[in-house]
Amino acid sequence: MITCTIAGSDSGGGAGIQADLKTFQELRVFGTSVITALTAQNTEGVHGIFPTTADFVQAQLKAVLQDFDVKAIKTGMLFSAEIIEAIVTLLKNTDIPLIVDPVMIAKGGASLLEQQATTALKEKLLPLATVCTPNIPEAEILTGYKIQTEKDIASAAHDLLSLGLKCVVIKGGHLNSKHATDTVFIRGVQPFKMKTERVDTKHTHGTGCTFSAAITAEMAKGRSIEAAIIEAKKYVQLAIRHPLNIGHGFGPTNHFAYHEQRGMCDVHVF
Numbered sequence: 001m002i003t004c005t006i007a008g009s010d011s012g013g014g015a016g017i018q019a020d021l022k023t024f025q026e027l028r029v030f031g032t033s034v035i036t037a038l039t040a041q042n043t044e045g046v047h048g049i050f051p052t053t054a055d056f057v058q059a060q061l062k063a064v065l066q067d068f069d070v071k072a073i074k075t076g077m078l079f080s081a082e083i084i085e086a087i088v089t090l091l092k093n094t095d096i097p098l099i100v101d102p103v104m105i106a107k108g109g110a111s112l113l114e115q116q117a118t119t120a121l122k123e124k125l126l127p128l129a130t131v132c133t134p135n136i137p138e139a140e141i142l143t144g145y146k147i148q149t150e151k152d153i154a155s156a157a158h159d160l161l162s163l164g165l166k167c168v169v170i171k172g173g174h175l176n177s178k179h180a181t182d183t184v185f186i187r188g189v190q191p192f193k194m195k196t197e198r199v200d201t202k203h204t205h206g207t208g209c210t211f212s213a214a215i216t217a218e219m220a221k222g223r224s225i226e227a228a229i230i231e232a233k234k235y236v237q238l239a240i241r242h243p244l245n246i247g248h249g250f251g252p253t254n255h256f257a258y259h260e261q262r263g264m265c266d267v268h269v270f
């Protein structure tokens, strides 16, 4: 099975293209990649960003799509409106499932999407997507209002689904609660929650990239959206629970853990 990630490179290896390809590999799918920007990054922060031109992003995606039978595509850091428009031009002619992780700001605070690109993300890319996986701050920017209650989460998901998506997962990693609970809204299906213990760790660099890459891998294998999302939650939970403890700052998750620690995962779906 072949997948493709359209994202930024993280020289520190914990997020972006590197997290996506590691996740694809661990979940036994072949990963191709389209690089939107280089970041000079480590566990202590983003030290520089060097974007790819929109034309060259398009050239990479064209090369991948012309040759490979890609079964699912994900996007991460897209950086600019021009890059979003370049990929939209190609993606609107395909019916490959598209998973959009609307990456905006790195956990360390660096901006990974120019402010004026939010409109292109929302109005041009999201209508082509099958699944979108915002965290709470991203969902707030996409909807334009504060999300504090269950009701806010439901209305944000409803507003995002109305753009034409099949599924929205509002991730709860940023909420201040004892559990890490994500809420899944799939068109035509009763919304459900996925709950795990919240791991008390600072090593959460790249959690969102890893989660959406795992959804992409599972969907490429032909699993239902629902099954793909639940498996992805297990993958990311294990990766967070068994940190590698590398780097001097906010370290990466452990992409090996899914195979090494398999028996020890509890995701409560309700």
Ligand SMILES: Nc1ncnc2c1ncn2[C@@H]1O[C@H](COP(=O)(O)OP(=O)(O)O)[C@@H](O)[C@H]1O
Residues within 6 Å of the ligand: 134, 135, 136, 171, 172, 173, 174, 180, 181, 182, 196, 197, 198, 199, 200, 201, 204, 206, 207, 208, 209, 211, 233, 236, 237, 240
């Ligand atoms: N400390 C944690 N313990 C357990 N799960 C977590 C923790 N932090 C995030 N997660 C989970 O990791 C996934 C990615 O979420 P999140 O960290 O919110 O993404 P992002 O990287 O986009 O901010 C979600 O399933 C979330 O519930």
Ligand SMILES: Cc1ncc(COP(=O)(O)O)c(N)n1
Residues within 6 Å of the ligand: 007, 008, 009, 010, 015, 016, 017, 039, 041, 076, 077, 103, 105, 106, 107, 108, 112, 204, 205, 206, 207, 208, 209
């Ligand atoms: C290239 C790239 N893509 C995405 C993220 C987001 O990851 P996080 O939110 O964990 O910092 C990142 N830091 N770098």
